[in-house]
Amino acid sequence: MITITNISKSYGKVQALKNVGFEVSRGELFGLIGPDGAGKTSLMRILATLILPDSGSASIAGRDVVKDYRYIRNNIGYMPGRFSLYQDLSMEENLQFFATIFGTTIKENYELIKPIYSQIEPFKKRKAGALSGGMKQKLALSCALIHRPEALILDEPTTGVDAVSRTEFWEMLKELKRYDITIIVSTPYMDEAGLCDRVALIQSGNILQVDTPQNIVNSYKGKLYAIKAQDIYQLNNLLRQHTNIESCFTFGEFLHIVFKNDSSEQQAIVLDYLENQGMKNIVVQPINPNIEDCFIQLLQ
Amino acid sequence: MKRFFGFIQKEFRHLFRDYRSLLILLGMPFVQILIFGFAITTEVRNIHVAFVDNSRDVESIRITNKILSSGYFISSGTINDVNSIEAIFRQGKVKLVVVFGNDFAKQLQAGDAIDIQLIADASDANTANLIVNYTQSIVQDYINAPQQSPQLVPEVKMLYNPNLKSVYMFVPGIICLLLMLISAIMTSISITREKEMGTMEVLLASPLKSSQIIIGKVIPYVLVSFTIGVIILAIGYTVFGMPFNSNVVLLLFEFVLFITLALALGILISTVTNSQQVALMVSMFALLLPVILLSGFIFPIENMPAFLQYLSLIMPPRWFIIIIKNIMLKGVSLEYVWKETLILAGMAVFLLTVSTKKLKTRLE
Structure with missing residues (x-):
C-alpha cells in the first residue's frame, strides 16, 4: 500500500533522512518510532506530498507522491504534528469545512467517524480553541477521516496528550482497521510500539529495524x-x-x-x-x- | 467549485467571528475622514497678528482694519516698541507682526515707496508663507483700489475646487490610503496566520489548489475594501459636499482595479514572510510611507527631487489618486484616464503573476 524506496532528504548540511526504505501493507497499523529529530516528520511530510525528497521515491496505493500528488491529496488523511484546526471556528464548523474541501459531507461518512466523533459531539458548538488536548486530538482525527481516506498519515498524534487520552487514541486507531484503512503513525514514545502491527525504528535519519514489535523484542541479543x-x-x-x-x-x-x-x-x-x-x-x-x-x- | 465555496464560507466565518477587527476596519474610514476633513486642514484661519504703527494716521488704521476684517486674522493689539517684537514671537501666540513706517499716509499719497514690513514666525514655514501671502494681497488690494490709472487685475477662477477646500484633496487620498492598507495588510495577515497556526500544512495537503486558497482568501477582503471605499465616498458627498456628478460606474470599476492590485501586493508580502508580525511590519513600511509621501497625496510630486519623482512613477497610489481626482472633481470619462488606468491594470497583472508564481503547492 505504501512503498518507500531509498529516500534521502537534507536541509542544508543536516541530513534528515538517509536512504530510508520500507513497505506498509494494506490495512496495517504501522508505527514509525524514534526520538525527536530522528527524521520522522520529514518522512511523514514526504508521504503527505508536502516536501520533495532529494532522492528516492515513495508511493501510496501505487501512486507516486511527487508526480501524482493531486491523487494522493484527495485520497489520504494527514494530521500534522501541531494541532492545526481553526481555533476560532466551532468543532462542527471545522469538521464541515474539511468535509467540504474534500468534496464530501459529514452525513455521508458519519458512520466512519462515529466512534470517535460521538464522544465529543455534545460539545460541537464549542470553539476548537477551547477544547482540551484529548478532545482536540479526536476532532483532528475526525477531520482527517471525514473523506474516508485510503491511508492515514498521523505525525506524532499523541505527543503532548495525557496518558488516558493516549490510550483512547490508540483504541480508536485499532477500531479503524475494520475499515481497511492503512495507518502510518509516528511517535517518540517507545511504549506505544507494542500497539502497532509493525514498527520501523528510526534514528538520525537511518531506519534501524522494521518488524513486528514481538520479533524486534525476540531479536534482542543477550539476556x-x-x-x-x-x-x-x-x-x-x-x-x-x-x-x-x-x-x-x-x-x-x-x-x-x-x-x-x-x-x-x-x-x-x-x-x-x-x-x-x-x-x-x-x-x-x-x-x-x-x-x-x-x-x-x-x-x- | 463546491469545495471552493466551502473555503470562502470559512473565510467569511473568520472575518465575522473576529467582529472587533471588522468593526475597526469599517469604523476606520469614518474616523480618518472626519479627522482629515475637519481637523487637519491646510487653510489658515484665526491667526494672531500684532501691529507696530509708527504713523498712527488714517491710512495705517484703515489697512489695519482691512487686515482684521478679512476673517483670517485675530488682533493681538498694538506694540509700541519695535524691540519687543522678538519677545512676542517667543511667547508663540502671535504669528505675524505688521510694522508701519513713519508718515505712512504721506508716502502713500505721494506715490512713493511705502514703508510696511511683515514679520512672520517661520518656525512653521508653510503657515508663515501662507500668512504673508494673504497679508500681502490684502495690502496690495488696498493700495491699488483708489487709484484711477489702468491696472493689471487678473481675474482668477479656481476650477473644480472654487473654494480651495482641502477636503477635496483628502478624500481621494484617504480612499487610496485605506484601500491600499486594508487590502494588503488584511490579506497578508490572513495568509500568514494560516502559516503560523499550522493550518496551511493541512490546506496544502488537501485537494484545494493553491490558487483556490489565494482567491478564497482574497474575496472577502475585496468586499470589505469595496464597502469601505463606498463609505468614504458617501461621507465625502454628504458631509463635505464633494461633487458627485461623475461617472459612478467608472469610479467603482477603478476601485476594484486598485483593490485587486493592493491584494496582489498583500499576497506577495505573505509569500515572503512567515509570521503575522512580520507581514504587518512589511505592509506598514512598504506601503504606508510610499502612499503618504510619494503619491502626491500630501506633498506635490513636482516639488520632489528628480530621483523621488522617478520613484513615484512606480507607486500605484500616485496613478490611482490622479484617476479618482479626475473622475470625482472634473467628472471626466474613461477617455481621459485610460492611460493611468492602463498603468494600474498593468501593475495589477504583473503583481498577480509574480505572487501566484511565488505561491507553492508544497511547504518549501
Missing part, C-alpha cells in the same frame, strides 16, 4: 536483567566500569544490564564485587526486553 540497590547512582557507576557488563542503562527505578558472560558463577562474582563496594539491598531479576531496550541495543 536482560533488571537490577537495583539503595544507592542507584553509585550502582550505575560501578556497573558501567565493570568488565563483565556489556551494557547498563537506567530505566525508572531499575538499571537494565546485560552480562558479557551471564553464567551464574560470573554473575555471582559481579554481585560479590558490588557488595564489597558497599552496595546494600541489591535486587536482580531476569526480565523480558521491551522496545526501548532493543532501540538502545540497536544504537550501539
Whole structure:
C-alpha cells in the first residue's frame, strides 16, 4: 500500500533522512518510532506530498507522491504534528469545512467517524480553541477521516496528550482497521510500539529495524536483567566500569544490564564485587526486553 | 467549485467571528475622514497678528482694519516698541507682526515707496508663507483700489475646487490610503496566520489548489475594501459636499482595479514572510510611507527631487489618486484616464503573476 524506496532528504548540511526504505501493507497499523529529530516528520511530510525528497521515491496505493500528488491529496488523511484546526471556528464548523474541501459531507461518512466523533459531539458548538488536548486530538482525527481516506498519515498524534487520552487514541486507531484503512503513525514514545502491527525504528535519519514489535523484542541479543540497590547512582557507576557488563542503562527505578558472560558463577562474582563496594539491598531479576531496550541495543 | 465555496464560507466565518477587527476596519474610514476633513486642514484661519504703527494716521488704521476684517486674522493689539517684537514671537501666540513706517499716509499719497514690513514666525514655514501671502494681497488690494490709472487685475477662477477646500484633496487620498492598507495588510495577515497556526500544512495537503486558497482568501477582503471605499465616498458627498456628478460606474470599476492590485501586493508580502508580525511590519513600511509621501497625496510630486519623482512613477497610489481626482472633481470619462488606468491594470497583472508564481503547492 505504501512503498518507500531509498529516500534521502537534507536541509542544508543536516541530513534528515538517509536512504530510508520500507513497505506498509494494506490495512496495517504501522508505527514509525524514534526520538525527536530522528527524521520522522520529514518522512511523514514526504508521504503527505508536502516536501520533495532529494532522492528516492515513495508511493501510496501505487501512486507516486511527487508526480501524482493531486491523487494522493484527495485520497489520504494527514494530521500534522501541531494541532492545526481553526481555533476560532466551532468543532462542527471545522469538521464541515474539511468535509467540504474534500468534496464530501459529514452525513455521508458519519458512520466512519462515529466512534470517535460521538464522544465529543455534545460539545460541537464549542470553539476548537477551547477544547482540551484529548478532545482536540479526536476532532483532528475526525477531520482527517471525514473523506474516508485510503491511508492515514498521523505525525506524532499523541505527543503532548495525557496518558488516558493516549490510550483512547490508540483504541480508536485499532477500531479503524475494520475499515481497511492503512495507518502510518509516528511517535517518540517507545511504549506505544507494542500497539502497532509493525514498527520501523528510526534514528538520525537511518531506519534501524522494521518488524513486528514481538520479533524486534525476540531479536534482542543477550539476556536482560533488571537490577537495583539503595544507592542507584553509585550502582550505575560501578556497573558501567565493570568488565563483565556489556551494557547498563537506567530505566525508572531499575538499571537494565546485560552480562558479557551471564553464567551464574560470573554473575555471582559481579554481585560479590558490588557488595564489597558497599552496595546494600541489591535486587536482580531476569526480565523480558521491551522496545526501548532493543532501540538502545540497536544504537550501539 | 463546491469545495471552493466551502473555503470562502470559512473565510467569511473568520472575518465575522473576529467582529472587533471588522468593526475597526469599517469604523476606520469614518474616523480618518472626519479627522482629515475637519481637523487637519491646510487653510489658515484665526491667526494672531500684532501691529507696530509708527504713523498712527488714517491710512495705517484703515489697512489695519482691512487686515482684521478679512476673517483670517485675530488682533493681538498694538506694540509700541519695535524691540519687543522678538519677545512676542517667543511667547508663540502671535504669528505675524505688521510694522508701519513713519508718515505712512504721506508716502502713500505721494506715490512713493511705502514703508510696511511683515514679520512672520517661520518656525512653521508653510503657515508663515501662507500668512504673508494673504497679508500681502490684502495690502496690495488696498493700495491699488483708489487709484484711477489702468491696472493689471487678473481675474482668477479656481476650477473644480472654487473654494480651495482641502477636503477635496483628502478624500481621494484617504480612499487610496485605506484601500491600499486594508487590502494588503488584511490579506497578508490572513495568509500568514494560516502559516503560523499550522493550518496551511493541512490546506496544502488537501485537494484545494493553491490558487483556490489565494482567491478564497482574497474575496472577502475585496468586499470589505469595496464597502469601505463606498463609505468614504458617501461621507465625502454628504458631509463635505464633494461633487458627485461623475461617472459612478467608472469610479467603482477603478476601485476594484486598485483593490485587486493592493491584494496582489498583500499576497506577495505573505509569500515572503512567515509570521503575522512580520507581514504587518512589511505592509506598514512598504506601503504606508510610499502612499503618504510619494503619491502626491500630501506633498506635490513636482516639488520632489528628480530621483523621488522617478520613484513615484512606480507607486500605484500616485496613478490611482490622479484617476479618482479626475473622475470625482472634473467628472471626466474613461477617455481621459485610460492611460493611468492602463498603468494600474498593468501593475495589477504583473503583481498577480509574480505572487501566484511565488505561491507553492508544497511547504518549501
